[in-house]
Amino acid sequence: MAPDYRTLMHLLTDEKMAKRHHVLPGFNLSLGYTILYLSLIVLIPLGAAFLKTTELSFAEFWTTVTAPRVLASYKLTFGASLIGAFINAIFGLLTAWVLVRYTFPGKRLVDALVDLPFALPTAVAGIALTAIYAGNGWIGSLLEPYGIKVAFTPLGVVVALTFIGLPFVVRTVQPVLEDLEAETEEAAASLGANRWQTFRKVILPAIWPALLTGFALAFARAVGEYGSVIFIAGNMPMVSEITPLIIITKLEQYDYTGATAIAVVMLVISFILLLAINGLQWWSSQRNAKSAE
Amino acid sequence: MSSTVSNLGHYQAKVARSRATSEPAWIRWSLIAIALAFLSLFLFIPLAAVFTEALRKGFETYIAALVEPDALSAIKLTVIAAVISVPLNLVFGVAAAWAIAKFDFKGKSVLITLIDLPFAVSPVIAGLIYVLIFGLQGWFGEWLIDHDYKVIFAIPGIVLATVFVTFPFVARELIPLMQAQGKEEEEAALVLGASGWQILWRVTLPNIKWGLLYGVILTNARAMGEFGAVSVVSGHIRGLTNTMPLHVEILYNEYNYAAAFAVASLLAFLALVTLALKTFIEWQSARSARTNEQSSEE
Amino acid sequence: MSIAIRNIHKRFGKFHALNNINLDVPTGELVALLGPSGCGKTTLLRIIAGLEAADEGSILFHGSDATSRDVREREVGFVFQHYALFRHMTVFENVAFGLRVRPRKTRPSEAEIHRRVHALLELVQLDWLAGRYPPQLSGGQRQRIALARALAVEPKVLLLDEPFGALDAKVRKDLRRWLRRLHDELHITSVFVTHDQEEALEVADRIVVMNQGNIEQIGSPQEVYDKPASPFVYKFLGNVNQFHGRVHAGKAHIDTLALDIDGHHETDNTPAHAFVRPHDIEVLRERGTQPAFSAVVNYINAIGPLVRIELQRQDNQSIVEAELTRERFRELALQQGEAVYIQPRNVRVFLDVPN
Numbered sequence: 001m002a003p004d005y006r007t008l009m010h011l012l013t014d015e016k017m018a019k020r021h022h023v024l025p026g027f028n029l030s031l032g033y034t035i036l037y038l039s040l041i042v043l044i045p046l047g048a049a050f051l052k053t054t055e056l057s058f059a060e061f062w063t064t065v066t067a068p069r070v071l072a073s074y075k076l077t078f079g080a081s082l083i084g085a086f087i088n089a090i091f092g093l094l095t096a097w098v099l100v101r102y103t104f105p106g107k108r109l110v111d112a113l114v115d116l117p118f119a120l121p122t123a124v125a126g127i128a129l130t131a132i133y134a135g136n137g138w139i140g141s142l143l144e145p146y147g148i149k150v151a152f153t154p155l156g157v158v159v160a161l162t163f164i165g166l167p168f169v170v171r172t173v174q175p176v177l178e179d180l181e182a183e184t185e186e187a188a189a190s191l192g193a194n195r196w197q198t199f200r201k202v203i204l205p206a207i208w209p210a211l212l213t214g215f216a217l218a219f220a221r222a223v224g225e226y227g228s229v230i231f232i233a234g235n236m237p238m239v240s241e242i243t244p245l246i247i248i249t250k251l252e253q254y255d256y257t258g259a260t261a262i263a264v265v266m267l268v269i270s271f272i273l274l275l276a277i278n279g280l281q282w283w284s285s286q287r288n289a290k291s292a293e
Numbered sequence: 294m295s296s297t298v299s300n301l302g303h304y305q306a307k308v309a310r311s312r313a314t315s316e317p318a319w320i321r322w323s324l325i326a327i328a329l330a331f332l333s334l335f336l337f338i339p340l341a342a343v344f345t346e347a348l349r350k351g352f353e354t355y356i357a358a359l360v361e362p363d364a365l366s367a368i369k370l371t372v373i374a375a376v377i378s379v380p381l382n383l384v385f386g387v388a389a390a391w392a393i394a395k396f397d398f399k400g401k402s403v404l405i406t407l408i409d410l411p412f413a414v415s416p417v418i419a420g421l422i423y424v425l426i427f428g429l430q431g432w433f434g435e436w437l438i439d440h441d442y443k444v445i446f447a448i449p450g451i452v453l454a455t456v457f458v459t460f461p462f463v464a465r466e467l468i469p470l471m472q473a474q475g476k477e478e479e480e481a482a483l484v485l486g487a488s489g490w491q492i493l494w495r496v497t498l499p500n501i502k503w504g505l506l507y508g509v510i511l512t513n514a515r516a517m518g519e520f521g522a523v524s525v526v527s528g529h530i531r532g533l534t535n536t537m538p539l540h541v542e543i544l545y546n547e548y549n550y551a552a553a554f555a556v557a558s559l560l561a562f563l564a565l566v567t568l569a570l571k572t573f574i575e576w577q578s579a580r581s582a583r584t585n586e587q588s589s590e591e
Numbered sequence: 592m593s594i595a596i597r598n599i600h601k602r603f604g605k606f607h608a609l610n611n612i613n614l615d616v617p618t619g620e621l622v623a624l625l626g627p628s629g630c631g632k633t634t635l636l637r638i639i640a641g642l643e644a645a646d647e648g649s650i651l652f653h654g655s656d657a658t659s660r661d662v663r664e665r666e667v668g669f670v671f672q673h674y675a676l677f678r679h680m681t682v683f684e685n686v687a688f689g690l691r692v693r694p695r696k697t698r699p700s701e702a703e704i705h706r707r708v709h710a711l712l713e714l715v716q717l718d719w720l721a722g723r724y725p726p727q728l729s730g731g732q733r734q735r736i737a738l739a740r741a742l743a744v745e746p747k748v749l750l751l752d753e754p755f756g757a758l759d760a761k762v763r764k765d766l767r768r769w770l771r772r773l774h775d776e777l778h779i780t781s782v783f784v785t786h787d788q789e790e791a792l793e794v795a796d797r798i799v800v801m802n803q804g805n806i807e808q809i810g811s812p813q814e815v816y817d818k819p820a821s822p823f824v825y826k827f828l829g830n831v832n833q834f835h836g837r838v839h840a841g842k843a844h845i846d847t848l849a850l851d852i853d854g855h856h857e858t859d860n861t862p863a864h865a866f867v868r869p870h871d872i873e874v875l876r877e878r879g880t881q882p883a884f885s886a887v888v889n890y891i892n893a894i895g896p897l898v899r900i901e902l903q904r905q906d907n908q909s910i911v912e913a914e915l916t917r918e919r920f921r922e923l924a925l926q927q928g929e930a931v932y933i934q935p936r937n938v939r940v941f942l943d944v945p946n
Binding site: 477478480481482483484485486487488491495496499500 | 640642662663667668669671673675676677678679680688689692693740741743744
Binding site: 022023024025026027029030031033034035037038041042043044045046048049052091094095097098099101102104108110112113114115116117118119120121122123124125127128129131132137138139159162163166195220221223224225226227231244245247248251256259260263266267270271273274275278 | 315316321324325327328329331332334335336337338339340342343346384385388389391392393395396398404406407408409410411412413414415416417418421422423424425426428430431432453456457460476479480483488489492493511514515517518519520521524525537538539541542545550553554557560561563564565567568569571572
């Protein structure tokens with residue numbers, strides 16, 4: 001009888017385990033809804049894009065995504081995104097530094113406005129940048145005499161992509177810089193390091209993961225950007241035409257498979273970037289956790 | 294007493310920084326100048342340009358551009374898209390954050406990454422995927438025509454695209470916040486006999502209200518301003534499926550700059566309001582975090 | 592209400608948090624779960640509350656199986672280590688919460704809620720704080736509000752997780768006396784978790800000493816202190832000197848000494864550890880009739896009612912701690928560096944391989 005009782009208890013507890021593993025209520029409901037909503041809005045539609053490309057043979061797919069005009073657009077999109085992200089890494093770090101370390105009149109306003117590219121619709125940014133960087137614009141007219149054309153050239157693409165990536169580096173570096181202990185810098189100073197040595201050997205290593213994360217975020221955002229670019233780019237095939245625009249052009253010509261093939265290439269690159277960013281953020285949080293101990 | 298001492302210590306640390314670990318004034322001011330020049334080129338001047346261009350042809354032209362029927366219908370559609378997509382993503386954000394922050398389960402980090410996915414996807418592709426499903430040649434294309442429903446080149450498509458691009462905002466705000474707050478208060482409420490909904494309404498939501506509002510504001514700003522994704526699914530039918538950003542594009546392409554910038558200035562104003570609210574919320578939540586910290590230290 | 596804990600097992604992945612735990616808490620008793628961090632005491636408390644589910648075993652409340660009963664139906668009051676007060680509610684609303692969330696049928700009237708909350712706030716002597724918010728309270732005040740909140744639902748069992756863990760030493764002492772008095776007044780069956788032996792010894796009716804997911808000993812404070820059931824309990828409760836040796840025919844052989852011990856008459860030359868409390872180390876100037884080690888006085892700490900002396904044995908240089916009363920210390924007039932004899936009394940041995 002005893003063993004029977006035990007098996008019975010086992011069955012009961014096992015069943016109970018499955019039911020009562022979580023004590024707070026709402027786990028099944030919230031997770032179920034999360035997964036359902038995620039699937040309906042994001043996963044299934046994205047899956048549709050991958051499924052659509054199976055209508056093409058690999059050769060057709062390859063020809064579509066490596067057509068000269070498409071290749072030129074990759075070069076522009078990734079090249080300009082990379083340059084924009086670099087500009088943001090350097091000036092974003094500088095901006096974060098100035099905002100954290102120094103005081104100057106209007107600092108709080110400047111700090112708040114850094115997020116403008118998050119909040120300002122891209123189309124507005126696009127026409128505003130075009131207006132000032134065009135040959136007759138406030139800044140464009142100053143550059144024109146030196147033969148520098150910004151609007152309607154690849155340089156314009158860089159300007160737009162710098163704009164939309166601007167907050168990322170500032171906002172990832174800023175909190176890390178704020179948490180940096182003054183003591184480590186004082187220690188460096190007491191050991192005889194000058195300011196530049198302290199920056200290079202003490203401060204920069206500490207903010208490096210955050211800086212890289214911000215760089216990657218700005219780059220990822222720029223790669224997919226459309227709205228702010230198309231106004232200022234001029235959109236000349238082979239010269240100033242970005243990849244998202246090619247997708248739109250193909251859609252307007254009802255070439256859905258062609259558009260989707262290029263979209264899939266961009267999606268794969270975006271996923272890789274997302275994973276890289278997650279890795280970077282993990283690294284950065286590990287760093288911080290270690291220094292907190 | 295103890296607080297005076299620690300404040301004093303803090304003060305001394307600050308003095309020490311300005312001596313041993315700061316830069317000479319000329320370096321400081323040059324760095325500030327460079328940063329401000331950079332921000333001016335890319336932020337301040339473009340922002341100022343929006344409003345100047347909008348008012349270039351006078352205040353009357355400005356107002357006329359805003360009250361014109363096509364502009365009004367664009368404003369209406371933008372508001373509709375936001376009013377539908379913000380609550381949808383709000384509910385999702387709370388549900389996702391509840392599951393992720395209050396429970397342990399396998400695949401949690403994968404789920405968090407998947408929630409981030411729409412951030413990584415180009416808005417143009419966000420529009421494209423819905424065309425593939427609901428468009429004429431899409432999975433449900435024929436069925437939709439047979440039943441006389443319109444998704445693409447109509448309001449539902451615009452809403453869907455908007456929901457996609459603003460998908461992670463609320464969840465991204467709430468997950469770290471709720472993880473940091475832990476689940477002790479919820480457990481306490483549970484032991485005291487509260488039901489799941491009572492815990493949510495009376496304990497959890499009041500604790501995350503600032504984070505929630507923050508997420509809503511960001512979602513709303515992006516929803517009203519989205520261009521690429523909406524552009525793909527809208528069909529640009531004037532007065533019918535044009536949102537404000539699309540209306541700006543059409544006016545601009547018609548060389549009607551003053552009107553384009555007039556509508557754009559409304560959106561820019563919205564962005565400024567968003568930033569102001571955002572700053573206010575950050576200030577509020579920092580303040581409440583500070584009071585909590587202070588009292589737990591003594 | 593009595594609590595019976597039967598064969599509880601709990602695992603977190605590969606980690607055995609609780610290993611076949613059996614425990615009875617009689618009605619009205621105040622029991623301490625005592626052990627180092629990670630010993631499973633908090634997990635056990637949370638399983639009793641229903642905040643965690645055991646992998647195996649059952650919990651009985653007043654003889655009836657409560658294992659699958661929902662937290663909300665267990666009628667327990669739980670005081671969290673960090674209080675878990677609702678920070679956006681006033682003190683009054685915190686205490687009233689448990690009454691307000693009841694279904695309309697059983698919810699007391701507003702006037703009744705007021706009466707009961709104020710009665711509880713008076714009980715914890717903090718009625719004047721009713722309108723404040725938790726962040727405005729001191730740690731000790733928050734602790735008492737957390738207790739009032741737990742009591743508001745008239746629990747049959749009160750569970751406290753490290754109730755004084757986050758408080759400073761002075762407040763801790765006051766609060767634990769206060770808790771003891773409160774328990775004597777209310778007589779709710781109570782279980783509290785602590786890692787502080789002094790706290791457990793002072794407050795509890797009974798102490799459950801836990802280590803690595805097992806119960807090492809259950810007993811009154813006197814019992815666990817005077818008759819520790821295992822080397823772990825010996826080391827965990829108070830200071831102790833530890834010697835290595837062998838047990839043979841009722842004697843402990845520690846290096847050159849053969850000491851009398853209780854029992855172990857049949858034991859044949861088995862390796863063992865011997866434990867002697869510092870106050871059971873006799874310090875002598877002359878070698879007496881009893882076996883003793885010769886030692887040198889290393890260090891004397893004469894602060895407080897007891898004089899603590901650190902001695903170094905001359906045979907193997909190991910350190911022995913002794914505690915003397917002030918009278919005895921004066922009598923001996925010890926100086927640092929002096930040679931003395933030390934004689935262990937009340938030796939308890941634990942065989943390395945239990946037979």
